[in-house]
Amino acid sequence: xxxxxxxxxxxxxxxxxxxxxxxxxxxxxxxxxxxxxxxxxxxxxxxxxxxxxxxxxxxxxxxxxxxxxxxxxxxxxxxxxxxxxxxxxxxxxxxxxxxxxxxxxxxxxxxxxxxxxxxxxxxxxxxxxxxxxxxxxxxxxxxxxxxxxxxxxxxxxxxxxxxxxxxxxxxxxxxxxxxxxxxxxxxxxxxxxxxxxxxxxxxxxxxxxxxxxxxxxxxxxxxxxxxxxxxxxxxxxxxxxxxxxxxxxxxxxxxxxxxxxxxxxxxxxxxxxxxxxxxxxxxxxxxxxxxxxxxxxxxxxxxxxxxxxxxxxxxxxxxxxxxxxxxxxxxxxxxxxxxxxxxxxxxxxxxxxxxxxxxxxxxxxxxxxxxxxxxxxxxxxxxxxxxxxxxxxxxxxxxxxxxxxxx
Numbered sequence: 328x329x330x331x332x333x334x335x336x337x338x339x340x341x342x343x344x345x346x347x348x349x350x351x352x353x354x355x356x357x358x359x360x361x362x363x364x365x366x367x368x369x370x371x372x373x374x375x376x377x378x379x380x381x382x383x384x385x386x387x388x389x390x391x392x393x394x395x396x397x398x399x400x401x402x403x404x405x406x407x408x409x410x411x412x413x414x415x416x417x418x419x420x421x422x423x424x425x426x427x428x429x430x431x432x433x434x435x436x437x438x439x440x441x442x443x444x445x446x447x448x449x450x451x452x453x454x455x456x457x458x459x460x461x462x463x464x465x466x467x468x469x470x471x472x473x474x475x476x477x478x479x480x481x482x483x484x485x486x487x488x489x490x491x492x493x494x495x496x497x498x499x500x501x502x503x504x505x506x507x508x509x510x511x512x513x514x515x516x517x518x519x520x521x522x523x524x525x526x527x528x529x530x531x532x533x534x535x536x537x538x539x540x541x542x543x544x545x546x547x548x549x550x551x552x553x554x555x556x557x558x559x560x561x562x563x564x565x566x567x568x569x570x571x572x573x574x575x576x577x578x579x580x581x582x583x584x585x586x587x588x589x590x591x592x593x594x595x596x597x598x599x600x601x602x603x604x605x606x607x608x609x610x611x612x613x614x615x616x617x618x619x620x621x622x623x624x625x626x627x628x629x630x631x632x633x634x635x636x637x638x639x640x641x642x643x644x645x646x647x648x649x650x651x652x653x654x655x656x657x658x659x660x661x662x663x664x665x666x667x668x669x670x671x672x673x674x675x676x677x678x679x680x681x682x683x684x685x686x687x688x689x690x691x692x693x694x695x696x697x698x699x700x701x702x703x704x705x706x707x708x709x710x711x712x713x714x715x716x717x718x719x720x721x722x723x724x725x726x727x728x729x730x731x732x733x734x
Contacts, residue, residue: 367565375574379578382579382582387399401660402658413480413577415435418570420573423559425457426449426549428447429445441670444531444538445538447530449526453509453521456508456510458505458553461548462546468649469530470492470528470529471505471507472621473488480573482617486613487523488518489621495514531714534672598627602628602725603628603725624712627708627709628708637689637727638727640725641724642721645718645721647713648714651673651711654701656704670699676697685697693730693734694733694734
């Protein structure tokens with residue numbers, strides 16, 4: 328099951344969509360152009376337009392709990408981001424000659440973006456051997472995750488293998504080299520196996536500013552086949568058509584074809600109670616969740632806040648490599664964070680005298696430290712990450728209060 332299906336759980340919506348009448352016009356025009364032309368790419372474009380129309384008509388709306396203009400706009404915002412990623416990542420993908428593309432940014436948000444992290448991904452062939460080179464660039468944590476099922480635009484279904492920066496050699500200048508292959512390597516080995524279709528990288532930074540929003544931050548990383556496959560062929564009609572259909576698979580996978588699991592199939596760290604966390608004591612493996620991080624411990628809850636309300640969260644951070652909390656909409660996307668504080672990591676938090684924290688989620692500045700701005704969204708999700716915790720994760724206590732009582 329992919330990460331999105333686990334993380335959304337019983338929340339208000341799953342989403343993506345196109346743009347109504349415009350897409351209907353586009354679908355008709357493109358289909359007419361493609362009929363009888365003999366061009367496979369024209370037919371694929373018509374299929375894309377038809378898929379977007381299907382999403383608009385059958386996905387955006389009350390059937391997926393998008394009851395308000397704001398919720399429907401959020402769904403269409405996600406489809407725009409999915410199209411952007413689909414064409415960037417999947418359209419021209421070549422497993423024989425992979426390239427790391429930056430997954431997320433302040434203007435591209437999918438599957439639980441993080442203002443304190445930079446992610447990259449590459450489409451790979453599990454039978455090939457690749458050399459990955461790069462530099463940790465001062466990150467608090469660096470890792471590689473091999474995703475199963477992520478091929479031809481399909482979503483990851485589970486984690487095949489992982490390798491974090493405690494498990495491979497790093498030079499004094501931060502540089503490293505990792506081999507990804509099906510055959511065991513003597514060191515710095517990232518295991519590939521049948522069905523593994525992509526590699527995801529994670530680079531977490533606990534800065535006082537958002538690392539993902541820093542235009543000067545560049546994490547140098549590249550991947551190449553050990554055996555040179557030679558130059559790629561020109562993108563001919565069939566290749567363009569295949570690329571468009573991979574984009575269709577990706578967009579449909581996040582919308583029309585996206586499954587909603589029953590509550591009993593969800594991890595214990597997903598709360599079914601609004602404005603409250605479950606705080607399970609036992610750990611839980613994330614390897615059956617696509618695009619998840621094996622080294623993370625998660626907590627998630629739905630928030631619902633009126634304009635006059637605030638959710639006060641209290642707790643203590645464990646000793647760990649990284650920790651933060653972030654707000655998302657119901658499609659796992661952050662609000663705009665270039666000029667808003669929509670997340671807090673440990674370095675950004677102001678602590679109480681006893682070392683605990685009090686973090687306030689609200690629509691407006693409550694006049695106290697540690698405000699997370701929901702940017703006007705009355706409902707969404709609150710998500711915590713604790714990376715490689717070495718001590719107990721204390722319960723996160725949450726209380727709904729009047730925002731005016733805090734300042």
